[in-house]
Amino acid sequence: MNRAVxxxxxxxxxERVLTNADLEQIVDTSDExxxxxxxxxxxxIAERDERTSALAxxxxxxxxxxxxxxxxxxxxxxxxxxxxxxxMPSCACLVQKELGAVNAAAMDLNAACSGxxxxxxxxxxxxxxxPSMKILVIGAETLSTRTNWKDRxxxxxxxxxxxxxxxxxxxxxxxxxxxxxxxxxSLWQLLSMESAPxxxxxxxxxxxxxxxxxxxxxxxxxxxxxVFRYAVRSMEQAxxxxxxxxxxxxxxxxxxxxxxxxxxxxRSLVEKLNIPIEKVFITVSKYGNTSAASIPICIDEAxxxxxxxxxxxxxxxxxxxxxxxxxxxxRW
Ligand code: ACO
Numbered sequence: 001m002n003r004a005v006x007x008x009x010x011x012x013x014x015e016r017v018l019t020n021a022d023l024e025q026i027v028d029t030s031d032e033x034x035x036x037x038x039x040x041x042x043x044x045i046a047e048r049d050e051r052t053s054a055l056a057x058x059x060x061x062x063x064x065x066x067x068x069x070x071x072x073x074x075x076x077x078x079x080x081x082x083x084x085x086x087x088m089p090s091c092a093c094l095v096q097k098e099l100g101a102v103n104a105a106a107m108d109l110n111a112a113c114s115g116x117x118x119x120x121x122x123x124x125x126x127x128x129x130x131p132s133m134k135i136l137v138i139g140a141e142t143l144s145t146r147t148n149w150k151d152r153x154x155x156x157x158x159x160x161x162x163x164x165x166x167x168x169x170x171x172x173x174x175x176x177x178x179x180x181x182x183x184x185x186s187l188w189q190l191l192s193m194e195s196a197p198x199x200x201x202x203x204x205x206x207x208x209x210x211x212x213x214x215x216x217x218x219x220x221x222x223x224x225x226x227v228f229r230y231a232v233r234s235m236e237q238a239x240x241x242x243x244x245x246x247x248x249x250x251x252x253x254x255x256x257x258x259x260x261x262x263x264x265x266x267r268s269l270v271e272k273l274n275i276p277i278e279k280v281f282i283t284v285s286k287y288g289n290t291s292a293a294s295i296p297i298c299i300d301e302a303x304x305x306x307x308x309x310x311x312x313x314x315x316x317x318x319x320x321x322x323x324x325x326x327x328x329x330x331r332w
Contacts, residue, residue, distance in 0.1 A: 003175025004120075004127035004135075006330070008069065008166040010062025011300035012055045013287065014046040018144075020156070027152040034156045039263020043159030043288030046142045051085045053094035055162035056140035059296070060095060063136065067166035071099040073134050074166075077106040078122060080115015080139040080292035082193060082321070083146055084108055095138065104136070112191070113259050113320025114181070115139055115292030116163070120316075120328055121179045123167050131169020138164040139292035146193055148219035157262065158220070159288035163296025174310065179328040180242055187230065191222045191321040231261060231319040232268045235327075239273060239317050242327040250275050254312035254332075255302060259319055260284040260294040269317075281307065291320065308332045 019042050020031035034040055046055065056079060064071060079092035092106035111118040116139030123135040140162035147155050169175075196218060235258065243250060250273050258266055260283055270277055281298045290297060295316055302308050309332065316328040 002131040002169045002171050004124040004167045005170040005175040006165045006167055008063040008067025009300040009303045010059040011163040011297045012058035013161045014044040014050055016045045017042050018045045023156055026149055027155060029152045029156060038157060039285050040288045041285045044161055045144045046160040052081055052083050052140045052142045053085050053091050056091060056095045056138045057098040059162040059164040060099060060136055060138055063164040063166045069134050069166050071101040072103055074101040074104040074136050075133045076135045077101060077104050078109055078119035078137045080109045080111060080119050081141055082110060082112055082291060083142045111324040112322055113291045114318045114324040114326050116296045117316055117318045117326045117328055118181055121181050124176045127167060127169045134168045136164060136166055139296045141291045141293050143291055146218060146220055154220050157289050159290050161287055161290040161293040161297050163293050163300050165296055165299060174331045177329040177331055178246055181326040182238060183322045183324045187323050190226045193220045194218045228265060230323060231265050234325045235269055235317045235319050236272045238325055238327045242329060246329055252313050253315045255279060255281055255307060256315045257281045257295055257298045258317050261289050
């Protein structure tokens with residue numbers, strides 16, 4: 001049976017490291033609070049001129065090189081991000097231009113932290129219909145540009161980075177076995193970020209004072225405790241249901257790659273699923289929460305560090321704003 005197989009992975013982390021000690025100088029916080037509540041010690045921060053498309057392009061080049069695929073061979077580029085360089089064009093189009101992927105259609109996917117997993121799911125459907133296709137899926141973020149650096153509740157959590165995977169069809173038994181996406185827009189207010197300030201057409205503006213109202217910033221806002229609760233519960237249920245559907249047990253999983261939100265969410269999930277922590281890939285302490293980039297960065301690190309062996313059963317699970325969440329099962 002033809003399946004969509006990841007044939008190349010790449011990642012890009014900005015060089016600048018922001019430590020908890022640095023954050024102590026910015027807001028009223030402490031290394032002790034941050035590490036005990038989140039497990040995060042450092043995160044990477046993009047330079048002023050280092051935009052999401054630049055990180056995404058570097059990760060994509062690495063993935064293409066490993067896959068031995070030239071940019072001209074790409075049919076599609078999906079890029080999960082909530083921090084695109086511009087509202088228009090898409091970040092994916094900027095990456096397409098930089099790569100010279102002249103035969104690829106390119107588009108962004110906004111599913112917050114779930115963007116990469118959403119992209120994988122769509123890529124898999126394309127490849128099932130035409131196994132010769134070559135598709136680049138990227139997750140890339142510069143969340144530091146959308147962080148309220150005066151809000152200690154959120155500014156300690158996030159980091160910048162990008163990860164990419166190249167997929168094509170194969171019938172050698174490996175590849176994506178199944179995936180399932182979910183969303184619940186009714187809970188959007190628990191985790192949100194305003195887009196650019198909205199303009200009001202003068203004919204609609206019956207109160208002139210409104211026009212001068214200060215926009216309160218295009219920042220990430222969240223109700224931390226509720227996000228925590230929904231994240232654990234949703235990922236747990238999604239994982240159990242997918243394992244059951246595929247007729248495998250959690251004991252069959254060789255490596256779980258969960259979204260890296262924070263260590264307490266990961267520990268709760270691990271406990272509920274009853275999977276040994278040694279089977280869980282964790283980068284949150286060094287990169288923080290990089291939203292859509294978190295899973296593809298982990299996949300690349302796991303791949304390059306020898307944590308993935310042919311035939312391994314790999315479980316991805318993610319949760320993010322929307323709410324959106326999802327699960328992917330891969331035979332490596
Ligand atoms: N430094 C010091 N104190 C802080 C900080 C900080 N950085 N941030 C908050 N506090 C204070 C609060 O103000 C509060 O003080 P108060 O009691 O005087 O009001 C106190 O610490 C406790 O705050 P809580 O909100 O109860 O802390 P909690 O144990 O819930 O931890 C946290 C907060 C880490 C945000 C937690 O709720 C959480 O992990 N939520 C999940 C959110 C998340 O990971 N979001 C990422 C995006 S979503 C995703 O990717 C899935």
